[in-house]
Amino acid sequence: MRTIPALLVTIGLAASLTACASSxxxxxxxxxxxxxxxxxxxxxxxxxxxEPKVSIPxxxxxxxxxxxxxxxxxxxxxxxxxxxxxxxxxxxxTTGKVAQxxxxxxxxxxxxxxxxxxxxxxxxxxxxxxxxxxAVALPQSALxxxxxxxxxxEAAVVAVIDVKRAFDARATGTPQLAGDGMPAVVLAPxxxxxITVPSTTAPKGDETHLLRKGSGAVLTAKDTxxxxxxxxxxxADSTVAGSSWTDGTGxxxxxxTKGQVQEGVRxxxxxxxxxxxxxxxxxxxxxxxxxVIDVLGVMPS
Numbered sequence: 516m517r518t519i520p521a522l523l524v525t526i527g528l529a530a531s532l533t534a535c536a537s538s539x540x541x542x543x544x545x546x547x548x549x550x551x552x553x554x555x556x557x558x559x560x561x562x563x564x565x566e567p568k569v570s571i572p573x574x575x576x577x578x579x580x581x582x583x584x585x586x587x588x589x590x591x592x593x594x595x596x597x598x599x600x601x602x603x604x605x606x607x608x609t610t611g612k613v614a615q616x617x618x619x620x621x622x623x624x625x626x627x628x629x630x631x632x633x634x635x636x637x638x639x640x641x642x643x644x645x646x647x648x649x650a651v652a653l654p655q656s657a658l659x660x661x662x663x664x665x666x667x668x669e670a671a672v673v674a675v676i677d678v679k680r681a682f683d684a685r686a687t688g689t690p691q692l693a694g695d696g697m698p699a700v701v702l703a704p705x706x707x708x709x710i711t712v713p714s715t716t717a718p719k720g721d722e723t724h725l726l727r728k729g730s731g732a733v734l735t736a737k738d739t740x741x742x743x744x745x746x747x748x749x750x751a752d753s754t755v756a757g758s759s760w761t762d763g764t765g766x767x768x769x770x771x772t773k774g775q776v777q778e779g780v781r782x783x784x785x786x787x788x789x790x791x792x793x794x795x796x797x798x799x800x801x802x803x804x805x806x807v808i809d810v811l812g813v814m815p816s
Contacts, residue, residue, distance in 0.1 A: 547642030551581035553608075553652035559585055559675045563648055564602060566619045569675050575608035577652040577671040580635050588646020588678060595629035596684035596705055598741055598766035598811060599640055601676050608652070608671030621815050625682065625741060627765020636674060637765075649676040682741050682766065686792035686809035688727035693794055697724055698747075698805045700794065707760035708792075708807040710747045717749040717803035721779040722796040729790020732813055736785050739814040740769045749796070749803040756804055766811055780806060789813060 553575055559567035563586060593599055601623065605614045617623045626633050628640040635657040643649055654669035685706030693700070696718075699711045734740055743766050745758035759767050769776050771785055779797030787793055787810050795806040 548580045548582040548639050548651075550583040551577065551579075551652065553577035553671050553673075554581035554583035554650045557583065557585070557650035557652070557673055557675065559604075559648065559650065563646070564619070564677050564679060566602075566616055567604060567648075567675055569604055569606050569613065569673065571606060571608060571611050571673050573609065573611045575611075575652065575671045575673065576668050577608070577654055578668045579654070580639050580657070581652040582639050582643075583650045584643075584647055585650050585675070586646075586648035588644040588648075590645025590678075591681050593628050593640050593643045593645070593678065593681055594684065595641055596765070597628045597640075598625040598682040598684070599628055599678060600625050600680040600682075600815075601640075601678055603677070604675045606673040606675070608655075608673055614672075621679075624768050624814075625766050630765035631763035632765065639674075640676070640678070643678050645678050645681050647676075647678045649674075649678065651676060682812035683790070684811075685743070686727045686729065686790055686811070688729035688788070688790040688792060691725045691728050693724040693726055694722075697722075697794060697796075698749075700726060700807055705760075706743075706809065707758075708745050710745060710753075710805055710807055712747060712749045712753045712805055714751070717798075717805075718796055721782065721798060723783040724794040725787075725791060726794050726807065727790065727792035729788040729792075729810065731789025731810075734771060734784055734787050734789075734810065734813065736771050736773070736781075737816075738771050740771060740784055740810060741766050741812040741814060742769055742784070742808050742810055743767070744806055744808045746804045746806045749805055768814055780808070783808065784810065 558570045561567035602617045604616045639651045651674040652671045701709045746756045783795035791810045793808045
């Protein structure tokens with residue numbers, strides 16, 4: 516499966532930002548990043564969704580991550596595990612100069628709030644609402660390492676973030692019965708699947724079964740799907756081969772044109788609906804895998 520590309524920043528040395536409800540929301544965080552003197556010192560003018568003109572005092576420092584709302588949105592709340600489409604401008608707090616932007620083309624891959632790969636910035640998105648314009652002051656060390664922000668005062672990086680859209684954190688469709696002889700799937704409170712394959716041998720060919728029936732848009736071969744998945748090997752020594760629920764990546768984007776993703780996975784997704792949870796038996800290089808895939812949305816074309 517394709518991973519979400521990390522945001523890249525160039526502040527000093529180049530560094531990479533690696534960082535359960537039926538409604539499809541994730542679990543709420545125990546606390547939300549609060550505003551502080553650094554985030555309150557940020558101003559940004561310009562239309563929501565377009566690159567803003569950001570003004571900050573030079574030599575800006577911060578103690579931990581601070582988040583202020585520059586423009587209040589009225590959309591859905593962002594909770595832990597929610598994939599979010601954002602546009603952003605990163606500003607060096609030392610110089611006040613723009614270091615990088617998302618490009619404001621609407622094509623930035625989603626970032627999953629609270630995912631470990633998203634680091635402090637992903638944590639900062641929690642408790643926001645779609646439509647918010649946020650001023651986030653981050654310690655430079657947290658941005659460079661992808662670790663959680665420390666509590667000591669450091670030079671700041673400022674991110675002005677427009678929260679454009681949020682997808683469901685998990686498949687929200689109506690539960691369905693899989694076919695006989697298929698793996699048993701049990702969901703954790705956050706929606707993460709646990710998969711137990713039967714003692715029988717795997718089907719000889721690829722198969723697709725619907726575990727949850729959604730009512731959203733139908734995926735076509737021209738689309739890029741937003742998904743979460745877990746895959747296990749089918750056999751007596753079944754093991755987890757990969758899981759975006761547990762490896763820190765969160766939601767992933769999967770282009771559905773031929774040749775962009777493993778064909779068995781692509782075939783299982785084309786024709787499915789947003790909100791579906793799909794069980795796909797896929798053969799790859801002589802090994803049978805059982806995938807459980809939550810179809811969370813479709814990227815804007």
